[in-house]
Amino acid sequence: MFEQMENAGLERLHFACDPETGLRAIIAIHSTLRGPAIGGCRFITYQSEADAITDATRLARGMSYKAALSGLPHGGAKAVLIKPSHNFDRKALMESFGRFVQDLGGRYITAMDSGTLTSDMDSIAHTTKWVTCTSQIGDPSPYTAMGVFEGIKAALKHLNGSDSLQGTHVALQGLGHVGYAVAQMLYNDGAHLTVSDIDQVKVLKAVNELGAKAVATDKIYSVEADVFCPCGLGAIINDHSMQQLRCRIVAGSANNQLEREEHGELLRRRNILYAPDYLINAGGLIFVAMQHAGQTDAAISAKVRQVGTSLSQLFQQADQEGRSTHCIANERAETIIARAALHSAA
Numbered sequence: 001m002f003e004q005m006e007n008a009g010l011e012r013l014h015f016a017c018d019p020e021t022g023l024r025a026i027i028a029i030h031s032t033l034r035g036p037a038i039g040g041c042r043f044i045t046y047q048s049e050a051d052a053i054t055d056a057t058r059l060a061r062g063m064s065y066k067a068a069l070s071g072l073p074h075g076g077a078k079a080v081l082i083k084p085s086h087n088f089d090r091k092a093l094m095e096s097f098g099r100f101v102q103d104l105g106g107r108y109i110t111a112m113d114s115g116t117l118t119s120d121m122d123s124i125a126h127t128t129k130w131v132t133c134t135s136q137i138g139d140p141s142p143y144t145a146m147g148v149f150e151g152i153k154a155a156l157k158h159l160n161g162s163d164s165l166q167g168t169h170v171a172l173q174g175l176g177h178v179g180y181a182v183a184q185m186l187y188n189d190g191a192h193l194t195v196s197d198i199d200q201v202k203v204l205k206a207v208n209e210l211g212a213k214a215v216a217t218d219k220i221y222s223v224e225a226d227v228f229c230p231c232g233l234g235a236i237i238n239d240h241s242m243q244q245l246r247c248r249i250v251a252g253s254a255n256n257q258l259e260r261e262e263h264g265e266l267l268r269r270r271n272i273l274y275a276p277d278y279l280i281n282a283g284g285l286i287f288v289a290m291q292h293a294g295q296t297d298a299a300i301s302a303k304v305r306q307v308g309t310s311l312s313q314l315f316q317q318a319d320q321e322g323r324s325t326h327c328i329a330n331e332r333a334e335t336i337i338a339r340a341a342l343h344s345a346a
């Protein structure tokens, strides 16, 4: 486990178990050098405890990079709650998790993620003040979607000289909170959509409301499209999908899209422009952090729109240097965090 922590560059890995409520929780803190670590709280089923630890550790680093590149005064963390297989009292379990967060004294601020709802954040808020995304604050997904939409336009502009979506074809994977909102924005601006989701109700909705074409979940990678927009699972850019991709751009909300670091370079070699996940999907974190700091909606939206500008600059640098966008984004984030380390050591 310590080797796993070292490889992920984690500062701390915390565990809590509360048999009374069924809570089994992990909080992975990647860094607090730039401020309190912030990051969502997952509540899903895991095959094993090891899988849950891996999920938390892998995701925490991305949150630090996201905060650093967005200029937010935060470090990154991720919490994972293993969903009990037996009956449980959801409110009591969330309140117990809130006590765990409270014990960390503000080093970690929790938020919504896969499997958690604003009502869960309300329960967590009964026992800690280090929580955001409560029903008073709301779901960050529309802001994540806004950033992804801006990112797709920036990528199109980089390749075509125009950010018009009219007549472009987007293959979108995952029609959840973020994916469906992105699909709606793309459709409203004239894009054609091909979609996949394991949930056929969502697929049917996109077909009926957005004129989308549906394909089976394993066929979405090979759709000939301008953009492949992953908004479902992580690790979808892997050795297998790499062979199938028929797009010019990969730009979507999913976290940890690259199964391995070198897949960023392999995309570049295939002439596929990649919008690094933690940059294009930063809208939700920007919303959460700025809401927590009491900033206005107008200021938050303006900052989320800058996601497109940041990506345009990154695409240009990658072209000039003949390097992958992923590699340059990693370097930029690591430099910002290292600067904070020097500052705190001084």
Ligand code: NAD
Pocket (backbone or CB within 6 Å): 113, 114, 115, 140, 141, 142, 144, 173, 174, 175, 176, 177, 178, 179, 196, 197, 198, 199, 202, 217, 231, 232, 233, 234, 253, 254, 255, 281, 282, 284, 285
């Ligand atoms: P969600 O759970 O609402 O949606 C995910 C969707 O993907 C669901 O509709 C699910 O049925 C679908 N899906 C699952 N497996 C699939 C498969 N094999 N093929 C096709 N579809 C599949 O989640 P969300 O909040 O919309 O987030 C989507 C992604 O974006 C996640 O990776 C999440 O970590 C990331 N993300 C979300 C936010 C946010 O603000 N919600 C912020 C940053 C990153």
